[in-house]
Amino acid sequence: MSFTDLEHEIIGCRKCERLVAFREKVALEKRKSFMDWDYWGKAVPGYGNSNARMMILGLAPAAHGGNRTGRVFTGDKSADFLFKCLHHVGLANQPNSDHRNDGLRLDGYITPAVKCVPPGDKPTAEEKDNCEPFLAEEFNLLNRLKVVLGLGKIGFDSCLKFVRKTHPFKMKDYKFGHGVRYELPNGLTLFGAFHPSPRNVNTGRLSFEMMVHFLEKVKKELE
Template structure:
């Protein structure tokens, strides 16, 4: 399976009913400050270089970060912190990750362990288990 095929499989996943319901609810209801955004509202694949020098495995997309933008560690406080750290050491071409088309380039690959935003930022053990094969496949690239 290629990385493109893996990402397509992830985006189309509806295996965890609780997560699908929650991610779609967040995408419909939106935060007031992002009311004009078209929320992603789907499972969030990883991003970066397939022949990465490093892999960052996050827990899950943020409700109004990755679930909004379609890219993990994007458009939220965790992204602000992470890219302010990666940029000065040359692992990212810019100190920010604001949206999918912001020009960000990495020398690594970032992926969430759980591909959908979980209620209360707490995925269940079964939800983690359901997503495990997809993030493990990232090690193959």
């Protein structure tokens, strides 16, 4: 399977009835400030460099971000924060991620563990399981991958679950936290970071300085 084939398969997926209903409801009703937008309203594939050595693995598209623009971490406050940090350390060519044709280039590959926006940002266990084959195929296609950056516990755990299928281990031995680093049995290095959500940023749990310092460590791993 090629990245193009995988992208088409993801975009056409309607397996989770709850998620399909919610993503389409959001796309129909829209947010007042985006009434002139033609919302994407479908599953959102990953994007980036097919020869990437780094994967950034998040939770799911935002209701009025990825679900609106058709690109994950695009057009929402989490994206604003993340790409400001990525650009600062030289991992992205610009500090903003606004829409699919904005010229953004990323030194890596970024994808959500769950490809559709879930109500309340909380996918069910079944919904996460339904998306696992897509993520597994992304891992398989990225044959130069060296580092995975799990943004939030779901992104972090999704990487562990993929690796555990071929290299059994206990999940409890790999605890999530901001700045944690693990060498995984399959040779990948997994980093954990707090998700750049407005909740984490506005409460001070995650600052620009914290994320930049963390990303500089990740970048050194790629050198």
